[in-house]
Amino acid sequence: QEQAALDQVKAALDKSKAALDESKAALDESKAASERVMAAQERFRAAWDRAHAGQKRVMLTYRRGLVAMGPAGVAYLRLPRRQQGWARWRGLRRQGTLRAHGRSLPCPALMRVSPNLPLGPNPLAGPDLLRRTHLLGGFAPLVAKTWVQKEYVRRMVRGLLEVQEDMEEAVVANAAGRSDWKTATAQCALAKATRLRADGALAEAVFAGLGLGEEVRQLLDEVAAELEMLQGGQQQRQ
Secondary structure (H helix, E strand, O other): OHHHHHHHHHHHHHHHHHHHHHHHHHHHHHHHHHHHHHHHHHHHHHHHHHHOOOOOOEEEEEOOEEEEEEOOEEEEEEOOHHHOHHHOOOOOOOOOEEEEOOEEEEOOOEEEEOOOOOOOOOOOOOOOOHHHHHHHOOOOOOOOOEEOOHHHHHHHHHHHHHHHHHHHHHHHHHHOOOOOOOOHHHHHHHHHHHHHHHOHHHHHHHHHOOOOHHHHHHHHHHHHHHHHHHHHHHHHHO
């Protein structure tokens, strides 16, 4: 009987040790995933900094969208109806067309025109912006306002930071043994990453005008994939 009791204790100890090892492996996996997300975020920032070296990109509201001017040329982006409130156009008589170097062009969701546009250091920004719109070959009606990319870029970066914070909270919860992965923290992180990726068409179009569209989309997909993989591993362990 004593031997049987000892065997039971030994089996329980082995089981506890195995569970501990599994928890440690899960924690290491969570930390690795968080580090990969942080690395993706750093690459995003580095790419953004490289694209902004010595230049100020300008976005102008046009009809119900944005005109993004960057090293790749000019891109027109038609915004969804729910995002058109801050992109009201004024005084634009010619609807649905962009004039570039004297040519009238139809505007689909995204159109690049004039890749050789003189986009040196800050050519269109500054107090004489409205006097220099002739550089765009007929953008004189674009007097609504300038949008120096701050709002959307801040939203993207802020979203990535929030996803990272939520992931870190989920990692801490996992290390503490709390089974709350299916609750607000992780669901919030996944929802934010999914929302950022759902905004991918908007992000891709905006950043395409700056020569960054593909890289940003890949980073957003990478962040969302890391979160989905991490969520799947947590659900299996539960």
